[in-house]
Amino acid sequence: MASTTIQLPREVRNHLAELAGERGLSIRQLVEALAAEYPTAAQRAERLAADREVVRRVIGVGISDEEFDQAPDVRGNICKVAADKARMTRGTVA
Structure with missing residues (x-):
């Protein structure tokens, strides 16, 4: 699977890391789950x-x-x- 890098402010990255950690996920898994929740x-x-x-x-x-x-x-x-x-x-x- 191809991947990409997204540049985010440090605060946003830290927030995502904390959210992911609370759910036992990686940031990648968290972003994938969030994207799945919001269909186009x-x-x-x-x-x-x-x-x-x-x-x-x-x-x-x-x-x-x-x-x-x-x-x-x-x-x-x-x-x-x-x-x-x-x-x-x-x-x-x-």
């Missing part, structure tokens, strides 16, 4: 297309991309409900 726009689009194909196959209905885009944000709604319930449990209001 093209990678996100590819995942979205693949996810939509799975949904189409599972439900057996040919939903167009436009219909997907107009559909309710189910995941977002679930997160909102969960957050609302957590706030109510703590007795706080947003």
